[in-house]
Amino acid sequence: MYGLGNRIYPIRHGEPGHGPVAYWMSRDQRVSDNWALVFAQDTAIRHAVPLVVVFSIAGTFLGASRRQYGFMLRGLKQVAERLKGLSIPFFAIPGEPARVLPEFIERNSISLLVTDFDPLRIKARWREDVARAVHIPFYEVDTHNIVPCRLVSDKREYGAYTLRKKIGKLLPSFLGEIPAAQGHPYDFGREGKPLDPDGLLDLLRVDASLKELPGRIAGEKEAAAVLSSFLDHLDRYGTERNDPTRNGQSRLSPYLHFGQISAQRVALEVKRCHAKDTAKESFLEELIVRRELSDNYCHYTPHYDSFAAFPEWARKTLDDHRRDKRDYLYSRDELELAATHDPLWNAAQLQMVSTGSMHGYMRMYWAKKILEWTASPEEALSAAIYLNDRYQLDGRDPNGYAGIAWSIGGLHDRPWGERNIFGKIRYMSYNGCASKFNVKRYIEAFKPGV
Numbered sequence: 066m067y068g069l070g071n072r073i074y075p076i077r078h079g080e081p082g083h084g085p086v087a088y089w090m091s092r093d094q095r096v097s098d099n100w101a102l103v104f105a106q107d108t109a110i111r112h113a114v115p116l117v118v119v120f121s122i123a124g125t126f127l128g129a130s131r132r133q134y135g136f137m138l139r140g141l142k143q144v145a146e147r148l149k150g151l152s153i154p155f156f157a158i159p160g161e162p163a164r165v166l167p168e169f170i171e172r173n174s175i176s177l178l179v180t181d182f183d184p185l186r187i188k189a190r191w192r193e194d195v196a197r198a199v200h201i202p203f204y205e206v207d208t209h210n211i212v213p214c215r216l217v218s219d220k221r222e223y224g225a226y227t228l229r230k231k232i233g234k235l236l237p238s239f240l241g242e243i244p245a246a247q248g249h250p251y252d253f254g255r256e257g258k259p260l261d262p263d264g265l266l267d268l269l270r271v272d273a274s275l276k277e278l279p280g281r282i283a284g285e286k287e288a289a290a291v292l293s294s295f296l297d298h299l300d301r302y303g304t305e306r307n308d309p310t311r312n313g314q315s316r317l318s319p320y321l322h323f324g325q326i327s328a329q330r331v332a333l334e335v336k337r338c339h340a341k342d343t344a345k346e347s348f349l350e351e352l353i354v355r356r357e358l359s360d361n362y363c364h365y366t367p368h369y370d371s372f373a374a375f376p377e378w379a380r381k382t383l384d385d386h387r388r389d390k391r392d393y394l395y396s397r398d399e400l401e402l403a404a405t406h407d408p409l410w411n412a413a414q415l416q417m418v419s420t421g422s423m424h425g426y427m428r429m430y431w432a433k434k435i436l437e438w439t440a441s442p443e444e445a446l447s448a449a450i451y452l453n454d455r456y457q458l459d460g461r462d463p464n465g466y467a468g469i470a471w472s473i474g475g476l477h478d479r480p481w482g483e484r485n486i487f488g489k490i491r492y493m494s495y496n497g498c499a500s501k502f503n504v505k506r507y508i509e510a511f512k513p514g515v
């Protein structure tokens with residue numbers, strides 16, 4: 066099975082006993098194309114034991130509100146239903162993993178635990194806490210990256226140019242078909258509980274200050290439909306993806322973020338479709354190299370969301386320009402209310418607030434202007450992360466932390482010509498945007514009250 070062995074990282078080695086195997090699903094919330102589920106089932110079948118999938122749901126998670134929780138829970142409801150059809154029970158348990166998983170494992174005599182890979186600090190802590198509390202074999206499977214993050218490199222990479230080479234060498238051994246989960250032949254003895262998203266949102270008292278986004282449909286089925294419609298216009302990716310007034314991008318990021326679709330499936334379908342090679346290549350560069358570079362950054366930089374994580378040259382140049390005069394200074398509240406002097410920036414902020422997804426090109430401009438208009442790089446970083454994680458449906462993702470660090474702190478970039486406030490950090494301007502796309506049309510689409 067295409068490199069499955071190299072996706073597995075033993076947290077605690079060992080053979081299972083006679084009890085069921087449990088897959089603690091976390092980042093990769095899907096049934097299709099899920100290597101962690103495949104490994105858990107394969108292990109359970111080899112030992113002739115039942116298989117169960119468990120998801121622990123904490124009531125707070127890095128500032129997520131009903132906007133993100135609702136999307137996740139509606140996707141998980143479909144996971145529970147599909148697993149039921151395969152005789153694999155699914156349990157969503159309210160509470161922090163270290164509190165609820167050991168009890169679940171004990172009560173159900175689980176003999177081996179599998180989870181998926183996630184480079185975020187909180188997830189690493191959860192895994193460590195659970196590993197300390199349970200005494201059974203425990204394995205992590207990287208089913209988010211096409212080439213496993215721990216394998217492709219053992220250090221933080223300098224940039225896309227260094228990771229691209231490493232990924233390129235390994236990709237042919239990993240980019241193959243993924244086996245499907247089967248109907249499970251060994252009975253767990255009790256059925257999973259149907260998942261009730263509304264009931265859980267209330268029970269967990271999830272922050273209701275941001276409601277769910279009407280029209281944003283979650284789940285594997287919708288993710289596949291979004292992919293299919295993107296493949297029909299993939300040719301436009303090469304020419305239109307940097308134009309925020311056009312529909313050139315895939316809009317797959319919320320589905321990739323919640324693991325409702327596998328990046329490997331997306332890459333396989335893109336390779337097979339009839340689009341131009343240039344469009345395919347530029348999309349696969351983002352989907353594979355840039356996305357996996359973000360996991361590499363967060364995995365090997367545990368303080369990925371701080372000034373100290375920026376490259377040395379960037380910290381130095383930002384320090385040299387700390388005292389530069391700012392023509393505009395905005396508080397986090399003013400930024401949040403899109404109350405700046407710049408209608409283009411305000412439109413980007415309003416697009417994110419109202420739709421849950423700012424266009425990719427505007428994300429760079431948006432974050433760079435926050436650096437220009439706040440008192441320090443630290444304040445800029447903290448405001449950008451707060452706003453990104455609060456409003457984007459795909460927020461709290463390694464791509465977000467890397468993208469913000471790229472914009473504000475020169476991560477994975479090089480020094481550019483020196484200027485006020487930015488020092489040698491790459492600059493973006495309103496006029497630069499106006500030379501690339503119809504800024505008036507974008508501003509018109511996302512003005513206050515629209």
Ligand SMILES: Cc1cc2nc3c(=O)[nH]c(=O)nc-3n(C[C@H](O)[C@H](O)[C@H](O)COP(=O)(O)OP(=O)(O)OC[C@H]3O[C@@H](n4cnc5c(N)ncnc54)[C@H](O)[C@@H]3O)c2cc1C
Pocket residue numbers: 306314315316317318319321322351352353355356357359423424425426428429432453457459460461462464465466468469471472
């Ligand atoms: C300041 C800033 C903040 C960002 N915040 C997030 C975030 O919170 N969550 C998030 O998923 N992405 C984030 N990105 C990365 C990127 O902008 C989005 O992934 C992309 O715009 C999502 O739209 P799409 O799925 O239509 O992208 P497409 O262009 O269709 O790309 C397909 C996929 O490739 C990956 N990808 C594309 N661009 C990048 C990139 N620059 N870096 C890493 N991966 C990429 C994503 O997984 C994306 O879904 C951020 C970028 C910046 C500069």
